[in-house]
Amino acid sequence: MKDSTSFKKGKNILTLIAVNLAIAFICLEALSLAFYFVNQKQFFYTRTKGKEKVAEDIERLGIRLDESIVERLHPFFGYVLKQGAFPNEKLKLKVNKEGFYSLYEYPFIKTNKNQLIVGIFGGSVANNFAVDEYVTKRFSQKLKSYPEFANKEIVILNFCNGGYKQPQQLLILNYFLALGQDLDLVINIDGFNEVALSNLNNKAGLEIGMPSVQHVKPLTSLANNNLSPEAMSSIVQISETKKQLKAGIDNLQTCQIALCHAITSLRVKQLVNNYQKALVKYDRQVKQSNQNTENSGIVYLPKADFVLPDAAAFNEIASIWYESSIAMNQILSSRKIKYFHFIQPNQYYQTKRIFTAKEDEIAIDKNSPYIEGVRKGYPVLLSKIDDLQKAGVNVFNAVNILDNTKETVYKDGCCHYNSVGEEVLADYVSSSMIKVVRESK
Numbered sequence: 001m002k003d004s005t006s007f008k009k010g011k012n013i014l015t016l017i018a019v020n021l022a023i024a025f026i027c028l029e030a031l032s033l034a035f036y037f038v039n040q041k042q043f044f045y046t047r048t049k050g051k052e053k054v055a056e057d058i059e060r061l062g063i064r065l066d067e068s069i070v071e072r073l074h075p076f077f078g079y080v081l082k083q084g085a086f087p088n089e090k091l092k093l094k095v096n097k098e099g100f101y102s103l104y105e106y107p108f109i110k111t112n113k114n115q116l117i118v119g120i121f122g123g124s125v126a127n128n129f130a131v132d133e134y135v136t137k138r139f140s141q142k143l144k145s146y147p148e149f150a151n152k153e154i155v156i157l158n159f160c161n162g163g164y165k166q167p168q169q170l171l172i173l174n175y176f177l178a179l180g181q182d183l184d185l186v187i188n189i190d191g192f193n194e195v196a197l198s199n200l201n202n203k204a205g206l207e208i209g210m211p212s213v214q215h216v217k218p219l220t221s222l223a224n225n226n227l228s229p230e231a232m233s234s235i236v237q238i239s240e241t242k243k244q245l246k247a248g249i250d251n252l253q254t255c256q257i258a259l260c261h262a263i264t265s266l267r268v269k270q271l272v273n274n275y276q277k278a279l280v281k282y283d284r285q286v287k288q289s290n291q292n293t294e295n296s297g298i299v300y301l302p303k304a305d306f307v308l309p310d311a312a313a314f315n316e317i318a319s320i321w322y323e324s325s326i327a328m329n330q331i332l333s334s335r336k337i338k339y340f341h342f343i344q345p346n347q348y349y350q351t352k353r354i355f356t357a358k359e360d361e362i363a364i365d366k367n368s369p370y371i372e373g374v375r376k377g378y379p380v381l382l383s384k385i386d387d388l389q390k391a392g393v394n395v396f397n398a399v400n401i402l403d404n405t406k407e408t409v410y411k412d413g414c415c416h417y418n419s420v421g422e423e424v425l426a427d428y429v430s431s432s433m434i435k436v437v438r439e440s441k
Contacts (some may be wrong), residue, residue, distance in 0.1 A: 025259070032258035039265075044258040073219050073299065074099060076175055077168060078211030081161060093134055101127065102158045103134055107181035116152040118185045119176075121169040121328075122160045125344050125415055126189035129429075130158035132422045142430035148437055157181075163212040165193035166324035173328055183337050187429065188328065190321070191343040191399075192415045195377025196370035198317045207302045208313065209320050216301065224297020234281055241275045310376055318380040322388065329393045338440075340433055341388070341395040343381060344425075345402050346415050348374040353403045355410075365413035394436050401428045 036044045070086075071079045080099020087094040091103070098106045110117065120130040133139045133156045140154040159172050169188055177183075197212040204213045248268040255261040308316065325341050332339040347355070347363050348371045355364065378399070388395040401424055402409050402417075409421035417425060 029257060029259050032262035035262050036258050044261065069219070069222070071215060071219055072099065073216075073223060077161075077172055078164075078216055079161070079219055091134060093131075100158050100161065101131060104155070104157060106157065107176060107179045108155065108157055109180070110182050112153070114151070114153050115155050116149065116184050117155045117157060117182050118187065119157045119159055119173070119181075119183045120187050120189070121164075121173060122189040122344075123164040123193040124160070124162035125192065125417070126164075126187075127158060127160035127162060128416060129187075129189055129422065129425060130156055130160060132419075132426070134158075136422075138422065139426045139430060142426055143433070146430075146434045148434065157183075163193060163197060163215040165197055165212060166190065166321045167209060168211060170324040170327050173331065177331070177335075183332070183335075185433070186328070186332055186337060186339045187342065187433075188325065188340070189342045189344050189425075189429075191378065191381055192346045192370075192374065194317055194321045195314065195381060196373035196415075198320075199313065199373030199377060200369060202304065202308050202313045205303050205307060207304050208308075208316050210301060220297070220299040220301055223299045234278055238275065238278045241271055241278060245271045245275065314377045314380045317377060318384055321381060322384045325388060325393055325395065326391055329391070333392070338433075338436065339394060340429070340436065341393055342398050342429060342432070343385075343396065344415070345399045346374055346378070347410050349378040349399055350375075351400050351403050353400075354406075356406075356408045358408045359410050363410035363413055368413055370414065394432075396428075396432045398425070398428055401425065 033044050036042075036047075070082045072082050074080045077099070081095040081101065083095055083097050083099065085095040086101060093101065093103055096102045096105050100106070108117065120126050122129075129139070140156065143149040143154060144152065159169075159176065164172075169190065173186070193212065197214060198208045201208050201210060201213045204217070206213045206217070210216070245268060248264055248271060251264050252261060252268070255264060307313075329339045329341075345351070347353075347359070348368065382397060382399070385395055385397055402421060405420065405424055407420045409417050409424065411418040411421075
């Protein structure tokens with residue numbers, strides 16, 4: 001009898017525990033559903049499968065999950081991307097053998113007289129402009145809306161990479177012209193990298209005209225084997241964290257219940273924090289490693305004699321930018337190739353634009369290392385526009401083109417535009433070009 005009573009009591013306790021667990025699960029699932037709806041603006045069980053918001057956030061932070069280092073040192077350009085990286089099988093788009101994300105190998109030779117070859121030069125904003133064309137045909141369709149280009153087969157060649165700044169555009173242009181690259185029109189979209197990244201070069205004691213210290217210094221440190229054991233250990237930690245991040249992102253796609261998604265999302269966010277902390281730690285260790293081993297390896301980076309005061313630094317930055325654009329125009333003009341130079345808009349250069357709430361959240365970083373360079377450097381660049389025009393350069397000040405757009409146009413805290421911003425930029429570039437073409441007839 002006692003055994004029977006004990007059994008019933010045990011059964012009741014188990015039932016109570018099961019009920020409580022079920023209630024707790026339902027409550028947690030309900031909270032997770034609410035959490036998902038607030039963040040994703042859709043119901044979890046009927047969601048449209050696509051890129052997760054946390055994955056977009058990771059991209060916005062510049063975290064590459066597939067490979068730690070995709071840049072490669074280049075003997076002429078400073079650095080390029082690893083051949084074959086970022087493949088898009090649908091578009092047959094990937095990094096070509098020359099290190100540029102493109103549909104074509106270089107030099108690209110015309111296969112018929114109707115082809116109009118347009119070379120795009122600059123940094124990541126120019127790169128995004130070219131890639132947007134590969135994906136949407138946005139720019140070529142705008143050009144073809146004008147009778148002068150209506151029947152042309154427009155071929156866009158991308159000669160851009162993230163962080164490129166003058167004189168890299170000039171050097172790349174000369175190199176590919178020497179290889180026999182056909183070009184009918186050349187577009188150079190720049191300005192931000194010249195002032196923001198060159199300013200960082202100056203502060204780091206690297207010559208202003210050298211490639212971006214942010215991009216080239218880690219590569220040369222690895223090549224020179226200047227890293228301390230602590231820095232190497234940090235690389236391993238960063239690599240492992242990125243593997244866990246990639247697994248977390250993949251798991252988000254397979255979650256069948258909202259609770260799974262919520263827990264995984266929190267885990268991914270914690271991994272992002274861990275990654276950023278490890279990166280800061282690594283940067284500190286690299287700087288410490290380089291203190292006594294600067295230029296002791298096989299890769300040489302010319303150091304400045306001293307850090308220039310701001311006024312002198314930005315005058316030198318603007319001078320290099322000005323002379324590089326003059327040289328590009330002279331070289332191209334001698335070959336009867338039209339050159340178009342556009343100074344890109346940036347959120348840290350104050351215009352009349354009123355930022356959206358989303359831009360205040362994602363595009364304005366008060367701690368950005370680029371703010372000083374943009375605010376102090378852009379006015380100096382813009383002061384050179386009249387001289388460039390007098391020298392015959394088709395240069396256009398595009399810093400205000402986003403001012404009348406009420407929608408969100410910036411997609412990160414650096415300098416890049418979303419689809420709306422790309423539309424505005426493509427409009428401005430194409431309409432500016434056609435004016436020059438018509439005036440030159």
